[in-house]
Amino acid sequence: MTAIRYALAGVAALALAGTAHAQDFRPKEKGLLMLNVRVTDVTSDANDPIKTAAGAATGLNVDVKNDVMPTIGLSYFLTDNVAVEVIAGTTKHEIKAKGPGVDVAVHDTWVLPPVVALQYHFAPAAKVSPYVGAGVNYMIFYSGKDKNGFTVDLDDGFGLALQAGVDVAVQGPWSANLDVKKVFFKTDANINNGALKSSVHLDPWVISAGFGYKF
Template identity: 55%
Template sequence: MSKRLAAAFSVALLSTITLAPMAHAADEVTVGKHAGAIIVNLRGTVVDPVGSSPILTAAGGATGLSATADSSVVPSLGISYFFTDNIAAELILATSEHSISAVSSSGSTLVHKTWVLPPVVSLQYHFAPHSQFSPYVGAGVNYMIFYSGKDYNGFTVRPHDGFGAAVEGGADFAVNKRVNVNVDVKKVFFRTDADINGGAFKSHVHLDPWVISAGLGVKF
């Protein structure tokens, strides 16, 4: 994992340790997880694409180049609705900017920067919904929308929008009856085609980012 991922975990741990003394005794805390509850989470999020993808000619021949995307740190918003005490649906909204580079044995060259809007809708199962500490798991779908792209160094790059899948795990720690500390880790599986230089080259890009978040949630 990148240094940014390690930093995100450190911030989440520090937040939990710092806020824990503010919590009431466990028997005085009512965690905001019950049927009909809406929880809004505001988080700091690391979006870290992994791996690289070969850049091929239009005929499928090797070029010796591969495409990589860098990581980004952004704010994100999560809105959860609880159908039952244990089962909830969450919509996650964020947008991040990423630099795409063409990498060879001799180095890397910036070819494109793009903003990505990847809304994720997931169905979650929350363990121990009435406890002060309540972990959860989930799975869902996302749709990647690329916009405001800018090309560099004589390249034109056009990534295609499309659907992906996501799995997640996380936990909430109740600070009081309405506020909780949230830590959330998602793995998004997304692969797309990118047309390069008007179709002279192409790449089947494997982004598959880790999305790691920490922040505060409020019950409404």
């Protein structure tokens, strides 16, 4: 199991235990602010071909390693059921070129992908309250480090995000949170000043577990 799976299992167990003994909890409602602090696993689906500037195949593909980092989400409830959440965090990813007999690191980069999502919360007055959401993100690459003689330039840009999760009331303003997002984002990678290129569909899964506090 990955670290995030252990975190998800631990949060779920704590939430269920807390719910069983909770005497009171604060429901979701209009005007509420809710802060979620999470441990987040960001895993990219990238496997796009690397081509020459003329478009010829090189036999190599892009591989982006995953990362686990803390993230935060702040939600404001416009109604009892509808909320807007801003999600922020940053992760570091190693980019490799892989192919037959080739597995070489070409670049490390930090990524700041803030997401703004409009959510619908089912059963806001219940202890177990699932939700779904959709929104936009802006992918920002920074503090990149080229490796093994390669130079890599990545374009920032907008993407779309889908979200599903659940809040489980524990006690008072506290809750446990499980959250899954799928972000759809493509960046153009220029390698060695354009001698090589790739249209990289990062499309990461963003899987989180943590705790929330209602204000």
